[in-house]
Amino acid sequence: MNAGAKQLAGIALFAVLVACVPFVTKSGVTLNFVMMALYATLIAQAWNILGGFGGQFSFGHALFFGTGAYIQAIAQLQGGINAWVALPLAIVGAALVGLFMGALTFRYGLKGSYFALVTLAFAEVFRILALSVDFTGGGVGLMVPLRESVANLQFSSRAGYLWVVLAMVVSALLVTWWLRNGRFGAYLQAVRDNEDAARAVGVNPFRVKLGAIGLSAAFMGAAGAFYVQVFQYIDAGIAYGPAVSIEALVAAIVGGMGTMWGPVLGAVVLHVLSDLTRNLFGELPGINMVIYGTVLVLIVIFVPRGIAGIGLSVRQLWKSKGGRHD
Amino acid sequence: MTDALLAIDGLSRSFGGLKAVQNVSLSVREGSLSALIGPNGAGKTTLFALMSGFLKPDSGTVRFAGEDITGREPHRNAALGMTRTFQIVKPFAAQTVRENIAVGAHLHVRGRAEALQNAEAVALRVGLAPQLDKPASDLTVAGRKRLELARALATKPRLLLLDEVLAGLNPQEIAEMMPVVRGIADSGVTVLMIEHVMQAVMHLAEHVWVLAQGQLIAEGSPAQVTSDDKVVEAYLGHGTAARLRKAASGAAA
Numbered sequence: 001m002n003a004g005a006k007q008l009a010g011i012a013l014f015a016v017l018v019a020c021v022p023f024v025t026k027s028g029v030t031l032n033f034v035m036m037a038l039y040a041t042l043i044a045q046a047w048n049i050l051g052g053f054g055g056q057f058s059f060g061h062a063l064f065f066g067t068g069a070y071i072q073a074i075a076q077l078q079g080g081i082n083a084w085v086a087l088p089l090a091i092v093g094a095a096l097v098g099l100f101m102g103a104l105t106f107r108y109g110l111k112g113s114y115f116a117l118v119t120l121a122f123a124e125v126f127r128i129l130a131l132s133v134d135f136t137g138g139g140v141g142l143m144v145p146l147r148e149s150v151a152n153l154q155f156s157s158r159a160g161y162l163w164v165v166l167a168m169v170v171s172a173l174l175v176t177w178w179l180r181n182g183r184f185g186a187y188l189q190a191v192r193d194n195e196d197a198a199r200a201v202g203v204n205p206f207r208v209k210l211g212a213i214g215l216s217a218a219f220m221g222a223a224g225a226f227y228v229q230v231f232q233y234i235d236a237g238i239a240y241g242p243a244v245s246i247e248a249l250v251a252a253i254v255g256g257m258g259t260m261w262g263p264v265l266g267a268v269v270l271h272v273l274s275d276l277t278r279n280l281f282g283e284l285p286g287i288n289m290v291i292y293g294t295v296l297v298l299i300v301i302f303v304p305r306g307i308a309g310i311g312l313s314v315r316q317l318w319k320s321k322g323g324r325h326d
Numbered sequence: 327m328t329d330a331l332l333a334i335d336g337l338s339r340s341f342g343g344l345k346a347v348q349n350v351s352l353s354v355r356e357g358s359l360s361a362l363i364g365p366n367g368a369g370k371t372t373l374f375a376l377m378s379g380f381l382k383p384d385s386g387t388v389r390f391a392g393e394d395i396t397g398r399e400p401h402r403n404a405a406l407g408m409t410r411t412f413q414i415v416k417p418f419a420a421q422t423v424r425e426n427i428a429v430g431a432h433l434h435v436r437g438r439a440e441a442l443q444n445a446e447a448v449a450l451r452v453g454l455a456p457q458l459d460k461p462a463s464d465l466t467v468a469g470r471k472r473l474e475l476a477r478a479l480a481t482k483p484r485l486l487l488l489d490e491v492l493a494g495l496n497p498q499e500i501a502e503m504m505p506v507v508r509g510i511a512d513s514g515v516t517v518l519m520i521e522h523v524m525q526a527v528m529h530l531a532e533h534v535w536v537l538a539q540g541q542l543i544a545e546g547s548p549a550q551v552t553s554d555d556k557v558v559e560a561y562l563g564h565g566t567a568a569r570l571r572k573a574a575s576g577a578a579a
Contacts, residue, residue: 004438183432183441190429193418200378200412201481202404202433258420 055192066239068221094221141235256306
């Protein structure tokens with residue numbers, strides 16, 4: 001079995017194992033934990049497509065999350081559209097916003113911290129707009145009425161939500177598999193590692209980055225739509241605030257950028273940590289951000305490749321130590 | 327000339343007050359192996375960047391295979407068949423040698439497996455086969471130069487622009503690399519190289535252009551240009567040619 005097939009088998013195994021969780025336990029706490037960890041995985045993996053594989057560090061992925069969330073809510077409330085139909089609209093809408101922002105920023109060659117700042121600014125502009133216009137509910141936010149039925153994409157148990165977000169995570173994993181095993185992914189990583197060298201051998205960096213931001217935004221939009229379905233509420237702060245952006249990038253960086261399983265590991269580890277601290281400190285506001293920050297600093301110093309790269313980092317440390325004794 | 331693969335005409339480019347390339351015209355014959363030489367800062371790399379589309383000229387035209395490609399983006403020029411390498415090597419450090427070369431191979435091959443296979447064949451041609459599965463960041467300078475060459479070669483170019491592939495190599499590595507470059511030219515790829523290693527220029531190039539302070543000052547066979555007064559003075563300073571001649575005739579008499 002070659003490497004590509006092994007990775008696919010890994011994804012299938014992951015999908016089956018996680019899908020079976022609701023049959024093993026009926027505990028609401030456990031199911032909720034798995035669901036939220038999957039949701040965190042989804043946004044981390046979405047960020048990873050552009051940040052990890054493409055090297056474009058976005059600080060404003062909330063832009064796509066919020067757009068997906070608002071479309072999901074507004075389509076149901078003002079358009080009377082079924083939630084299942086609203087979901088693809090939310091995904092496509094978020095992707096279009098991603099393409100729009102990508103076209104603007106990449107056209108003018110924005111990179112590194114400049115790109116990060118512009119993405120942050122975009123998300124903030126959308127947050128302020130969402131606060132000030134009527135159809136987003138302004139500062140009050142939007143409430144999607146509770147009508148629990150599968151037809152409305154609202155489930156009476158966490159299991160239903162778990163399967164929906166699992167399907168989204170598996171789709172994201174399949175996309176990263178394709179990035180690892182296809183031409184587009186090879187081009188994307190080439191642009192990340194050295195844009196000029198990629199251009200010299202025939203890669204159009206603008207098109208490649210645009211594709212990556214579109215994909216990344218689409219998954220972020222799916223996550224936003226999922227959020228609305230689970231919590232039945234969205235406001236400007238949740239949708240476009242920096243919390244989601246930070247959670248997405250921290251989980252991806254902690255887990256391992258540009259890897260398939262890194263964001264999964266990162267999201268799970270961070271969720272375990274923030275649950276633990278909640279038990280220890282209670283609902284101290286902002287304590288999870290303090291934890292995220294600390295973990296991020298430790299990871300960047302000691303294992304820059306992230307949790308998924310610990311093995312490699314240790315081996316290299318071992319080798320360099322061994323080299324000194326030679 | 328009808329058989330010119332690359333023809334540039336009146337090419338100029340300034341950076342602020344610095345005229346990096348001034349009114350340069352030259353044409354590269356299809357199937358030839360030629361060289362561009364000149365002292366440091368003469369504008370050689372700028373000229374390469376203007377040819378390959380990394381920089382846009384202020385004036386002048388670049389024609390490749392009969393088509394006007396002035397100012398066209400590098401990736402489109404690569405698709406057309408002109409690929410450059412970089413003097414300061416630019417490996418995709420996080421990837422293996424095989425994956426690095428495959429990026430070049432993907433220009434004409436969509437499938438991943440086939441691109442990786444092509445990469446292996448190219449690696450064999452430039453002597454990188456033993457290092458195929460190493461990360462590019464683990465290569466020595468000589469290895470990286472070969473990788474730079476291999477990645478460009480994998481795009482199946484008609485014209486290869488080599489920017490100092492021999493710089494930074496020791497004499498033995500240079501001796502190993504020269505037949506590789508020769509082999510590429512013999513396989514039908516037109517090669518234009520920027521080179522400081524005169525031993526290589528003398529042995530490899532059929533035709534040499536000399537650039538100094540942004541202007542072409544001489545061209546011809548390697549033997550012709552190295553005995554040209556203007557070339558000697560560009561490297562060694564004004565009046566040197568006459569002094570050298572006097573010294574030589576003095577020694578003879």
